[in-house]
Amino acid sequence: MDLALWIAAGLLAVVALAGGISKTFVPKEKLAAAPGGEWTGDAGAGFVRTLGVLELLAAVGLILPAVVGIAPVMVPVTATCWVLLMIGAMITHARHGGYKLVVLNLAYLAVAAFVAWGRFGPESFTA
Template identity: 65%
Template sequence: MDVALWIIAGLLALVALAGGLTKTFMPLDKLAQHDGAAWTRGASPTFVRALGILEILAAIGLTLPAVFDVAPVLVPVTAACWIALMIGTMITHGRLGQAKLALVNVVYLALATFVVVGRFGTTPFTA
């Protein structure tokens, strides 16, 4: 179970890092051309960049606290925050009629839930 939790947290961290780097560093006009980022057309640049930075921080929070054994409780806390982000993302994609993208976010939400339950309950780092 521990290995599965590490793998899933790592995969979620990669997803968060990719999304965060894209939102933080890609020119917004280029980002808005992609179907998955259509929501950025109506968002302020500051909001998009802030969301990107939060996703980069999520990537860090899903892995590094446990890797360095410094406040590893931050891993499930970050996963819980990722769940909240995925709920907002699903709502946004749903409003834009992007059901396939919303379903991808459901998968990310389920994986994050697995990490939360696993690290707070069945397989905490302190075990």
Template identity: 60%
Template sequence: MDLALWIATAVLAAVALLGGVTKTFLSKARLDSMEGTWTTVTSAGPVKALGIVELLAVAGLILPPIVGIAPVLVPVTATCWAVLMVGAMVTHGRLGQTRLVALTGTYLAIAVFIAWGRFGPAAFAA
């Protein structure tokens, strides 16, 4: 169980890192030019802020158990990511991006699995 949770955490952290770096460091014009992007319907500020939130999620998923400080932040971060993914699913749904709704739903499921596992059966020792 612990190995499965670490693998899921690594996958989710990689997704958050890619999204965070993309949203934080690419220009708004470049983001808008990508096919199927939602950034065309919002300004640059919220896009950059979301990128920073995603980079913080990477830290919240990986660093606490590695450094041994506040490992409860892992399931808390996963829960926050799940809430974020619900919002992303709504946004993609409103834009008619059904493939992205499904993909985001997968990220939601991974986050729920991590939150469940780290709050419950495979919680980090305090």
């Protein structure tokens, strides 16, 4: 179970890192022209960049606290925050007709919920 949770957290961290880099460093206009990025056309550049920074922080928060042993409770807290972020992403993509992305976000939400459940519960770092 511990290995499965590490793998799940690692995969989420990679997803968060990729999304964070693109939203933080790619111009909003270029994101809006990309498939799946149409929603950024309705959002402010600052909002998109803020989401990117939050995703970068999530990538760090899913792995680093457990690796260094400092505040490892931040791993399930970050996973819980990722669940909330994915709910917002699902709503946003549904409003823009991106139903395939809603399904993808739902998958990410499920993985994050698994990490949160596992690290708050049976495979807690504090147990």
